[in-house]
Amino acid sequence: MDTLGKNGRFGNQIFQFFFLQIVKKRTQCEIRFPNWIGVEFFEIEQSPPPIIPGVRAAFEMLNLEDCELNGDLMRIELLIKTGFDVVDISGYFQYHTLGLLPYKNLFLSALSFRGTLVSEVQGACERIGFNLNDSMAVHFRAGDFLQYQNHPYFWVPSISRLAAAIKLRSPNSDAPVYLASDNVSEISKELESHGIKTITAHHLFKDLNEVESLCIDFIVISIARKLIISNSTFSYSAAMLNNNADLFLRPESPDGEYIKFEPWNDYVMLKNINY
Numbered sequence: 001m002d003t004l005g006k007n008g009r010f011g012n013q014i015f016q017f018f019f020l021q022i023v024k025k026r027t028q029c030e031i032r033f034p035n036w037i038g039v040e041f042f043e044i045e046q047s048p049p050p051i052i053p054g055v056r057a058a059f060e061m062l063n064l065e066d067c068e069l070n071g072d073l074m075r076i077e078l079l080i081k082t083g084f085d086v087v088d089i090s091g092y093f094q095y096h097t098l099g100l101l102p103y104k105n106l107f108l109s110a111l112s113f114r115g116t117l118v119s120e121v122q123g124a125c126e127r128i129g130f131n132l133n134d135s136m137a138v139h140f141r142a143g144d145f146l147q148y149q150n151h152p153y154f155w156v157p158s159i160s161r162l163a164a165a166i167k168l169r170s171p172n173s174d175a176p177v178y179l180a181s182d183n184v185s186e187i188s189k190e191l192e193s194h195g196i197k198t199i200t201a202h203h204l205f206k207d208l209n210e211v212e213s214l215c216i217d218f219i220v221i222s223i224a225r226k227l228i229i230s231n232s233t234f235s236y237s238a239a240m241l242n243n244n245a246d247l248f249l250r251p252e253s254p255d256g257e258y259i260k261f262e263p264w265n266d267y268v269m270l271k272n273i274n275y
Helices: 010-027 069-082 097-110 117-127 159-169 184-193 210-221 233-241
Strands: 055-059 087-091 136-140 177-181 226-228 247-251 258-260
Touching: 010 069, 010 087, 010 097, 010 233, 069 087, 069 097, 097 233, 117 210, 136 159, 136 210, 136 233, 159 184, 159 226, 159 247, 159 258, 177 184, 177 210, 210 233
Parallel strands: 055 087, 136 177, 136 226, 226 247
Antiparallel strands: 247 258
């Protein structure tokens, strides 16, 4: 997969890497991919460089309601049986997660955090008195989605609906929630105007760069006891890693309520009902 690390942001890349692992398990073929940010986060052994392919198999359409895992795997198997020694695949691979459920253990093992990353984040939370294992984490994606108008999948939910969901579900209204966002300063102010305190990666560690902040956000989302995500592959993939949460909420539409979901039995991204 020569496009890994180039096709979409980190959340998209998680699903691309996961699909590679499924292909490897299904076909027993060697997989190769470029160096990408996930190698820094997870216990992933970097593969040799990709080889110039004999054929390219593109799954480029972001058609989340119709894509089907077994059909795509059969297409790759057919190319291999046809005699191509090297097949380069690209796409998004965001299937309904019930179809991915048989590969859940593969997902969890392939995306195991590297070294002491989790314990360092847990230690930083303890130092400021934030109980990560009994906390609420919120992801609010705004920045790049704001440039889209009436897009079927790239939409921003209502801040007021988010604030209402936090107040309804938070066991202690005075306790801060962890906020992950690509516009963290603005969203923090918005939530504080609704009486909701927030902490962010920058409360845990000083002088973070963008990659470090991204990693911390992803770890916290994957551990938090209560989780509210955006319509985003970033927080959805972290929710799939979260075995600690007893509550998962997501926005049903740009101006809709926050609803419960099961990370391993839902669409990765919900279509805008107003589209």
